[in-house]
Amino acid sequence: MGKKPQRFSWPEAKKRCRLNQNDIEMAKALGFGPDSLIRNIPDPKQKWKQPVKFWVRDLYEERFGFVLGEKPVVAKPVKPLTPEEEAEEARRFEEEMYWEDYRDRNSDSGVVKVQGNAPVEPAKSEAEDEPYFIEDVGDRDVPF
Numbered sequence: 270m271g272k273k274p275q276r277f278s279w280p281e282a283k284k285r286c287r288l289n290q291n292d293i294e295m296a297k298a299l300g301f302g303p304d305s306l307i308r309n310i311p312d313p314k315q316k317w318k319q320p321v322k323f324w325v326r327d328l329y330e331e332r333f334g335f336v337l338g339e340k341p342v343v344a345k346p347v348k349p350l351t352p353e354e355e356a357e358e359a360r361r362f363e364e365e366m367y368w369e370d371y372r373d374r375n376s377d378s379g380v381v382k383v384q385g386n387a388p389v390e391p392a393k394s395e396a397e398d399e400p401y402f403i404e405d406v407g408d409r410d411v412p413f
Contacts, residue, residue: 291338
């Protein structure tokens with residue numbers, strides 16, 4: 270038994286699957302031929318199926334840990350802060366905490382808060398939701 274002849278060529282697979290050269294290299298590294306890529310083009314009814322380009326990239330990244338053509342993310346080293354910068358950072362943090370506490374203390378004033386263009390109703394306490402009853406009062410305690 271010999272190899273099955275290919276029906277499609279790489280340029281046709283590149284065009285029909287909307288691949289670039291890096292995608293073709295990844296597909297070859299995964300062992301795909303142009304026929305298998307064209308066969309895996311999703312039908313419009315197959316909403317769950319990824320386009321071939323993204324499918325090949327996901328498989329390649331799963332197997333090799335990176336994707337060809339994408340630059341690895343390099344974290345910039347964090348330079349240490351000077352004492353003046355640390356003091357400024359601490360001052361800003363304290364100021365932010367002060368204003369957050371200020372807003373929390375003054376939020377129960379009953380005034381409607383506005384966020385953007387839509388008014389927001391003030392928060393109700395649990396006591397407002399329940400009816401007011403005095404449990405120890407009986408018929409003899411009421412004067413009428």
